[in-house]
Amino acid sequence: MKIDKKLQSLPLTKSNPKTIESLFGQSDITPMWVADMDFAIAESIQNALTERIADSGFAYEYKPESFFKVQKDWYQKQYRLDLKNEHIVFSPTITTTIAVIIENFTNEIDGIIIQPPVFMEFRDVIRKTKRKIVKNALKLVDDHYEIDFSDLEEKVSSENNKILILCNPHNPVGRVWTKKELEKIVSICKRNDVILISDEIHKDIVLFDNKFTSVLSFAEEWNKMVVCTSEAKTFNIPGISDAMAIIPSESIHNSVKDIFGKYNLGRTNALTRVALETAYKEGEIWLKDLIKTIEENVNIVDQELRKNNSKIKLVKPEGTYQVWLDFRDVFTDTKEMFNYITKNSGIGMNAGHWFGREGALFMRMNIATSPEKVKKAILSIIKVENQ
């Protein structure tokens, strides 16, 4: 995989000096935190974008049938699912979609269930929409995260709780929920008339022999679901990407469409359109290479931890390009862990507690970079672990 040659010169969030100083308390860190990649995008996408810009302008655009077709073809080929145009709505970001669903299908006294440790924007959007955060914390059994189904049943069946937000594949713990697990989740939501939001942004980055199943496979049994996804993570284009919501229920779909219409959300961005169409048509080989590199990087982390008899444990990811590192045998205080590891290793990772207190004493490392950089980073961490 080719590394992005402009990493040092672009104003990237991951290396924004102000953000780094405020999060890490120092400026000289190697950023391995924000969930985007160090890789250059597929050459076909580069060429298509360049070609779109040359000798042209940016008049208003609409989404032509080809825009829908590539996405439908992708879902058919990868997941054997038939996407329907009438189920799709476009939104600027996944978080926008989640906020709109929460605000329009629940009231301020209602509870929204999340499964921490989980992507922090879920918690933040519930706070911002003034709803109640209800936790169905994941259980760590040996080195494998599982859903606490009896607790989930209890939370979903409580009258005040109206939405469950699922993250599949799960950021940050890397689980790719199995068909059986999803079947159980859908049936619990159905029994209790709870809307299921499934954030599937990492769907295409599934590692080793794991298999991704979308909750859309169960839409005939329970259609009160909103699947949020985009091409941002898959093809490393979050800086120009939109998000898509797939909503099989006609009434929910129509309400969301009306609200998006009211705020004029979902305008076609010409560069997004070109990048997306090209990515889904021609990006599969690049994606295969990416997955191979991520798997190699997971193995590097695993091998180096073992070889060096580290007390840090790897929770092996089934999907995403993050590794979730367990420091519970090294530290007893999560802030001390974060400060010590950051300061002494110089590696800027996400502290686990940023994903909820259930993530205390863990750290998330972004491994969407070169194997050399991953090896150097994990060795720097192992070295200071023993000091």
Ligand SMILES: Cc1ncc(COP(=O)(O)O)c(C=O)c1O
């Ligand atoms: C699970 C998950 N959902 C959503 C996002 C961000 O999506 P958006 O920028 O479209 O809100 C991320 C980014 O890291 C993520 O990990």
